[in-house]
Amino acid sequence: MFDFNGTLPLMMFQFFLLVAVLNAVFFKPLTQAIDERDGFIRTNNTEARERLAKAKSLTEQYEQELAGTRKQSQQVLADAQAEAQKIAQTQITEAQQQVQAEVMKAQAELESQKQSAFSELEKQVDTLSQQILNKLLGSTLA
Amino acid sequence: MHHSSLLLDSFNWFTALPFASLEVGQHLYWQIGGLKVHGQVLITSWIVIGILVIVSVLATRKVERIPSGLQNFMEYALEFVRDLTKNQIGEKEYRPWVPFIGTLFLFIFVSNWSGALFPWKLISLPEGELAAPTNDINTTVALALCTSFVYFYAGFRKKGLGYFRKYIEPTPVLLPIAILEDFTKPLSLSFRLFGNILADELVVAVLVLLVPLIVPLPVMLLGLFTSGIQALVFATLAGAYIHESLEGHGDEEEAH
Numbered sequence: 001m002f003d004f005n006g007t008l009p010l011m012m013f014q015f016f017l018l019v020a021v022l023n024a025v026f027f028k029p030l031t032q033a034i035d036e037r038d039g040f041i042r043t044n045n046t047e048a049r050e051r052l053a054k055a056k057s058l059t060e061q062y063e064q065e066l067a068g069t070r071k072q073s074q075q076v077l078a079d080a081q082a083e084a085q086k087i088a089q090t091q092i093t094e095a096q097q098q099v100q101a102e103v104m105k106a107q108a109e110l111e112s113q114k115q116s117a118f119s120e121l122e123k124q125v126d127t128l129s130q131q132i133l134n135k136l137l138g139s140t141l142a
Numbered sequence: 143m144h145h146s147s148l149l150l151d152s153f154n155w156f157t158a159l160p161f162a163s164l165e166v167g168q169h170l171y172w173q174i175g176g177l178k179v180h181g182q183v184l185i186t187s188w189i190v191i192g193i194l195v196i197v198s199v200l201a202t203r204k205v206e207r208i209p210s211g212l213q214n215f216m217e218y219a220l221e222f223v224r225d226l227t228k229n230q231i232g233e234k235e236y237r238p239w240v241p242f243i244g245t246l247f248l249f250i251f252v253s254n255w256s257g258a259l260f261p262w263k264l265i266s267l268p269e270g271e272l273a274a275p276t277n278d279i280n281t282t283v284a285l286a287l288c289t290s291f292v293y294f295y296a297g298f299r300k301k302g303l304g305y306f307r308k309y310i311e312p313t314p315v316l317l318p319i320a321i322l323e324d325f326t327k328p329l330s331l332s333f334r335l336f337g338n339i340l341a342d343e344l345v346v347a348v349l350v351l352l353v354p355l356i357v358p359l360p361v362m363l364l365g366l367f368t369s370g371i372q373a374l375v376f377a378t379l380a381g382a383y384i385h386e387s388l389e390g391h392g393d394e395e396e397a398h
C-alpha cells in the first residue's frame with residue numbers, strides 16, 4: 001500500500017503541467033471574462049446613475065420652467081383681463097357721457113321748442129284774444 | 143481451525159462471484175527509464191486531466207459576456223475556487239494563487255468523483271485495477287509535496303531569505319516545532335486524502351462483496367460527500383498554508 005516509486009515525481013510533474021495548462025485555457029480567460037464583465041457592469045451602472053441624475057436635474061429644470069411659464073401665462077391673462085376691464089370701463093363711461101350729452105341736448109331742444117311753442121301760443125293767445133275782443137266789441141264799436 | 147477454514151471457504155466463494163472482488167496493494171507496474179511506476183494510477187490521472195482540459199477548452203472556446211451552458215458552469219466553478227482562495231489568503235494577495243489552488247481542488251474533486259461514480263473495475267487490467275488516482279499514496283504525497291513546494295515558493299517570493307525568520311520569530315524555543323510543521327503539513331495532507339478515499343473505496347467494495355444490492359448505496363452517497371469534502375479540505379488547507387507563509391509571524395504586517 002505504501003509503495004513509493006516513480007509515480008510520485010511523475011505525478012508532481014504532470015500536476016504542475018496541469019496547473020500551467022489550466023491557467024492558460026481556464027483560469028486566465030475566464031477570470032478575464034469575469035473581470036471584464038465586472039468592469040462592464042460597473043461602468044454601465046455609473047453611466048446609468050449619471051444619466052438618471054441628469055434626467056432628474058432636467059426634470060427639475062423643466063418643472064421650474066413650467067412653473068415660471070404658468071405664472072407668466074397667469075400674469076398675461078390677468079393683465080389682459082385688467083386691460084379689457086379698463087377698456088370696457090372707459091367705453092362704458094364714454095357711452096354714458098355720450099348718452100347724457102344727448103339727453104341734455106334733447107332736453108335743451110325740448111325746452112327751446114317748449115319756449116317757442118309757448119311764445120307762439122302766447123302770440124296766438126294775443127291774436128285770439130284780440131279777435132275775441134274784436135268780435136265782442138266790434139259790433140258795438142262798429 | 144475448522145472455523146477459519148470455513149471462513150476461508152466462504153471467502154473464496156465470494157471472490158469467485160463475478161461482480162465484486164477486493165484487491166489492495168496490487169499494481170500494474172510500468173517501467174519508464176529506470177523508474178517503476180503505477181500504470182493504473184497514471185491512466186486514470188490522465189483521464190482526469192483530459193476531462194479537465196477538454197471541459198476547460200470547450201468552456202472557454204468562445205467566451206461571451208453573457209455566459210451560457212458550459213461557460214456558465216465553469217465560471218461557477220472558477221468563482222467557487224476564487225472565493226475559497228480569497229477566504230484563505232485574503233482580498234489583497236489571492237489572485238496569483240487561484241490557478242494552483244483551483245487546479246488542486248478540481249483535480250482532487252474530479253479524481254475522487256471519478257472513483258466514486260465511474261465503474262473503473264469493469265475495465266480489466268492485466269494486474270491491479272483502475273480506481274481514483276487519489277487512492278494511491280503516490281498521488282496524494284505528490285500533491286502534498288506540490289503544496290509544500292508552493293508555500294515555500296510563496297514565502298521566498300514575498301520575503302526572500304527573511305522567510306526563515308518565521309521559524310524563530312516569536313521565540314527560538316519553538317524552532318524544532320516550526321521545522322517539524324513543514325514535515326507534518328504534507329504528511330497530514332497526503333494521508334488524510336489517501337486514507338479517506340481508499341477507506342471509502344474499500345468500504346464500498348466490502349459492502350458490495352457482502353450485499354451486492356441496495357445496501358451499498360447509502361455508503362456510496364456518503365463516499366460522494368466525503369470525496370467533495372476531502373477535495374475542499376485539501377484545497378482550503380493549501381490556501382491556509384500559503385497564507386501562513388505569505389503573512390509570516392509577528393507584527394511586520396501591521397508595521398508598514
